[in-house]
Amino acid sequence: xxxxxxxxxxxxxxxxxxxxxxxxxxxxxxxxxxxxxxxxxxxxxxxxxxxxxxxxxxxxxxxxxxxxxxxxxxxxxxxxxxxxxxxxxxxxxxxxxxxxxxx
Amino acid sequence: xxxxxxxxxxxxxxxxxxxxxxxxxxxxxxxxxxxxxxxxxxxxxxxxxxxxxxxxxxxxxxxxxxxxxxxxxxxxxxxxxxxxxxxxxxxxxxxxxxxxxxxxxxxxxxxxxxxxxxxxxxxxxxxxxxxxxxxxxxxxxxxxxxxxxxxxxxxxxxxxxxxxxxxx
Numbered sequence: 491x492x493x494x495x496x497x498x499x500x501x502x503x504x505x506x507x508x509x510x511x512x513x514x515x516x517x518x519x520x521x522x523x524x525x526x527x528x529x530x531x532x533x534x535x536x537x538x539x540x541x542x543x544x545x546x547x548x549x550x551x552x553x554x555x556x557x558x559x560x561x562x563x564x565x566x567x568x569x570x571x572x573x574x575x576x577x578x579x580x581x582x583x584x585x586x587x588x589x590x591x592x593x
Numbered sequence: 594x595x596x597x598x599x600x601x602x603x604x605x606x607x608x609x610x611x612x613x614x615x616x617x618x619x620x621x622x623x624x625x626x627x628x629x630x631x632x633x634x635x636x637x638x639x640x641x642x643x644x645x646x647x648x649x650x651x652x653x654x655x656x657x658x659x660x661x662x663x664x665x666x667x668x669x670x671x672x673x674x675x676x677x678x679x680x681x682x683x684x685x686x687x688x689x690x691x692x693x694x695x696x697x698x699x700x701x702x703x704x705x706x707x708x709x710x711x712x713x714x715x716x717x718x719x720x721x722x723x724x725x726x727x728x729x730x731x732x733x734x735x736x737x738x739x740x741x742x743x744x745x746x747x748x749x750x751x752x753x754x755x756x757x758x759x760x761x
Contacts, residue, residue: 512673524685524716528672528714531708535665536711557610569708574705574715574716
C-alpha cells in the first residue's frame, strides 16, 4: 500500500513539475503580454495542484495536509485575482493585445 | 449577528488548524486574537454580505467547484499542448460575454473562474459584461456556450433579497 501511494505521489510530483516547466517554456515562446498570462496560468493551476497533491499523499492525515489544503484554497482564489489585476492594469496602461487572426 | 458568529467560528478554526497546540494558554491567545480581529473588522465595516456569502448554496457550490476543477484540468492539457507544439497554434482574440448573476459576488466568481481556466483571462468587467482574452478559438467557443455562466447563476439562491438590505 505504501508503495502504491509513493508511486502515485511521485507521478503527481513529476507531472506537476512537467506542467510548471511547460508553463515556463510558454512564458518564453508566447508573443505578447496577454498570451503569456495564459502560459503562466498553466503553472499556477495544474502545475501547482499536482505538486500539492503529491505532497498531500506524502503527508497523509496530519496537520501538514491541512496546511497544504489551505495553500491550495489560497492559490485557487489569489491566483486568478492577481492575473486579472495584471491583465486589467496592462489594458488600462495601454498595452494592446496582439491579434494573430490575419495569418 | 450570525455573520459575527461565523467570522469568529472560522477564525477560531483556522487558528486551531494552523497552531496544532492545544494547551489552555495558546487556546486563550487564539480566542483573544479572534475577538480582536472581529472587533477590528467590525470597526472597519468589513463584516458584510461579501465576506460571508450566506446567499450561496454550499452543496451546489461544491458541485460547481468539482465541475470547474475538471474544466481546468482539461484546458490545462489543451494549453500545454499548444505551448509544446513547434508551430505554436494560437490565435488570440478579445471578446465580451454577458453575465446573468444577480450579485457582485456571483460576477466575481464567474470572472475568476474564467481566469482560472487556462486559455481564457478576464481582462475587464463593466456592468454586466466581462471582456475576455482567449488564447485560441476552442477555449473561446467553450466559454461562449454560456455553460459556466448558467452554472454559477444556479449556485446563487433562487430568491435573493437585496444585498444592500442584508447588512445587519
